[in-house]
Amino acid sequence: MEISLASYTELKAPVRTVEEVDLLLRDLRPWLFRLALAITTRPDSAEDAAQEALIRAAKSRHKLTSVQEPRAWLRTVVVRCALTSISKITPERLIDQEIHRDPTETLAVRQILDRMDPTDRVVLALSHFEELSYAEIADTLGIPVGTVGSRLHSARESFKREWTR
């Protein structure tokens, strides 16, 4: 699942040093984790996804020196890592976490999100957590803008239906 930097590289000359890339990655670390958490809804899965994204970024740090918008590249990376992390959640692990849940509103939201399709969760997270435009979500996920609109609408409807049940 290698994410090409080509589409994100617009400048031929480096705009920052490798040390600056490292500093940037350190600064973006909390954001990476929280975005992953918004998608996965689980701290352990979010940590896995964020760590994987950081490892990939560290491997590509020399290339990141000439990327104009490293945050956009990292967003795509962490979204994909989060989706992979969701797919690794086994039923046993889900059951284990269900046992330890407590009946707060936040966890009730999380339970509904857990039951939703991961691609719907990603669109919701990018829209509500990242507050991205349809075009930015489309760029991040590599899907048409029209698909973003329909997917977001169906995801919201799906959530509303489950919440009012």
Added chain:
Amino acid sequence: MDVLQQFYDGCHSVAVPQSLVLNTTRSRTWLGFAIPVAGILAGGILALLIVMLPSNPSSQIGDEMARALANSQMRSQPDVGGSDHARHLGARKWTA
């Protein structure tokens, strides 16, 4: 839908785990290290076994049997060598 937005707003203030670090040497895929090491060890053991085992055990046993047979045949043959003959001639000369 307010509850959904509240959930995502809440995500902004969640504490980041201390274990989440930017470390270029850190790798979660420990198998990437373990598999090559196990491969090298297995290869070494296999090479050692190949060196220690005789190249053709059946022919070596055959050689040893042939050598043992030859030795036993040599011991069973009568001594008609020159030494006894010379002693015999010497005795005749002496008596003559």
